[in-house]
Amino acid sequence: MKLERKFLAVEETGTAYRRKGMRRMLFALLPENAYDRLRGGRVRFEASPWGRRWSLFVAAWLSAIARSGVLSGLHYALFSREFDREHRAVLAARGRHIRDVFAGRGNLYMLRRNVHRLEKGLIMKPPRPIFGLGKIGETVTAYRACLGQLGRGDEDLRTSLEWAKDILNTYFDRVADHPVVAEARARFEAADADHHVPTSADRAPFLRALEPSLPTIEQIESLAAHRRSVRWFDGRPVPRGVIDRAVEIAAQSPTACNRQPFRFEFFDSPELVQKVGAVPKGTPGWLHQIPCFMVIIGKFDAFRFERDRHVPYIDGCLSAMALINALEVQGVSSCCVNFPDFADTEQRMAEVLGLAPWERAIMCLAIGYPEDGERVPFSQKLPLSMMRRYNHGE
Ligand SMILES: Cc1cc2nc3c(=O)[nH]c(=O)nc-3n(C[C@H](O)[C@H](O)[C@H](O)COP(=O)(O)O)c2cc1C
Known part of the structure; x- marks a missing residue:
């Protein structure tokens, strides 16, 4: 009964997810406060002479393996799985990104990145008669693939596609003739004939207000x-x-x-x-x-x-x-x-x-909304001298 109550309380507060496996068992089985005393044991051990020696050994070990990529890789393969979640998320993400691009589904992030690079090319000084040759084909392919998604009802894409279209139009108007550009332009115009995306000249590189109304x-x-x-x-x-x-x-x-x-x-x-x-x-x-x-x-x-x-x-x-x-x-x-x-x-x-x-x-x-009359912690901030450094090493 006691066990059941304890597990239920844990489930209700969501702390079940904080104590798993062995820890969760110990928490349920041990008498009141014993679990906390056990946890306090680690702090007491670390404060003892043996604990201090152990901590210094760990510090020396970490500093030594930190000098080698292979050793640190082995450390995380053999002794700690702490990076697994990031590894798995990054691998899953790369798989999805590459699949989107090469299976012709279109990756909106890649489209935004490429279009942005074209935007930067448009404001480069001195202006270049031709630029973006390495990216324009890929950008038009991504644009066409994302247009396909729009056709299937993914309306969240629309504003990005409108911007992409404006920038691509400005790019094709601006750059000099080149076979790579001509091929990309033809594919861009063909795609647009199938799916009409409204354009707005506002989305091209623009002049910011000369006298903006800004906070002081x-x-x-x-x-x-x-x-x-x-x-x-x-x-x-x-x-x-x-x-x-x-x-x-x-x-x-x-x-x-x-x-x-x-x-x-x-x-x-x-x-x-x-x-x-x-x-x-x-x-x-x-x-x-x-x-x-x-x-x-x-x-x-x-x-x-x-x-x-x-x-x-x-x-x-x-x-x-x-x-x-x-x-x-x-x-x-x-x-x-x-x-x-x-x-x-x-x-x-x-x-x-x-x-x-x-x-x-x-x-x-x-x-x-903050509660009336409630204090907040002071939370001392860094002084200017600790926060910034100019021209170090000059
Ligand atoms: C990334 C991050 C995580 C934080 N996590 C917590 C938290 O889990 N619980 C909490 O009470 N405050 C949390 N804080 C608030 C910080 O304690 C607080 O920002 C800091 O002490 C500075 O105080 P200030 O925000 O009032 O300037 C977090 C702040 C940041 C930036």
Whole structure:
């Protein structure tokens, strides 16, 4: 009976996913507090002379194998499976990316990257009479394949295709004659005759406003100083209009080659907030009063090569900062919630959100109106002298 109650409590709070296998058994079998005492044993061991020696041995071992790619590879093959999840996501993503491209299904991220490279070519100084020969054929092939998806009803593609069409039109108008260009132009025009995509000259490289109406540096300083991680909310639901406006601002953030390899998943139904918010390990004690929860999902199938595997994290979080600020100026506060790379949390998040093998949760965000009169931690920031360095080594 005691066991059953304990397991049930674990299931209900979602902590079942935090304690697996041996740990879960021990937690269920041991008397109250004994589990915590056992866990405290590790801390006591590390503080003992033997524990100190062991930790220094581990440190020496890690520093030694870190000098060799082969040894560190062996270490992670034999002694630790911690990188397995990233390996598998990156491999699944590369497989999907390459399959999309070579089976003619079209990979939207690849299209966006190539079109962006053409855009950069269009503003190059001094202007080049001819450029993009190595990429234009591939870009038109991707455009045609993505148009095929549009024909099958994938409307999310439309804005990217409109932009691609405008840039390709500008490119073909601008570049000098060349057989490679002529062949690509013919295929582009044939594709467009089949599926009409509306164009707009606004999507070509443009002049930014000369006298933009921007916030002052004092206003930016005041926003930065005011924004703090807020964990206690007043219970009011956050209107979706407020969130959507912030997301549209976040969408303006820079991303590597404009691929935009992520999406934000929001939850504002109380049951779902509790379900999803229990998955990462950073919310115990304050989850029950979070009105809205967001998860950033990185889309690793945007990339063909391993070298880009960090980009979804970087792009997703640059955009998240803009989102956080856009919420804050609308009176809505937030707190980032870590998504640690544990097998159980990842599996649980994949189940709850129905993630594809090439998608990974990157970070979460608790969102709500701040409770009146509630303090926030001071969280000392780095001084300027520690934060930046100029011309080191000059
Ligand atoms: C990637 C990331 C993960 C975080 N994870 C958590 C978390 O799991 N739980 C929590 O209470 N705060 C979390 N925080 C909030 C940090 O504790 C907080 O940003 C930091 O102390 C600085 O305070 P400030 O945001 O008020 O300036 C996280 C912040 C970041 C950027």
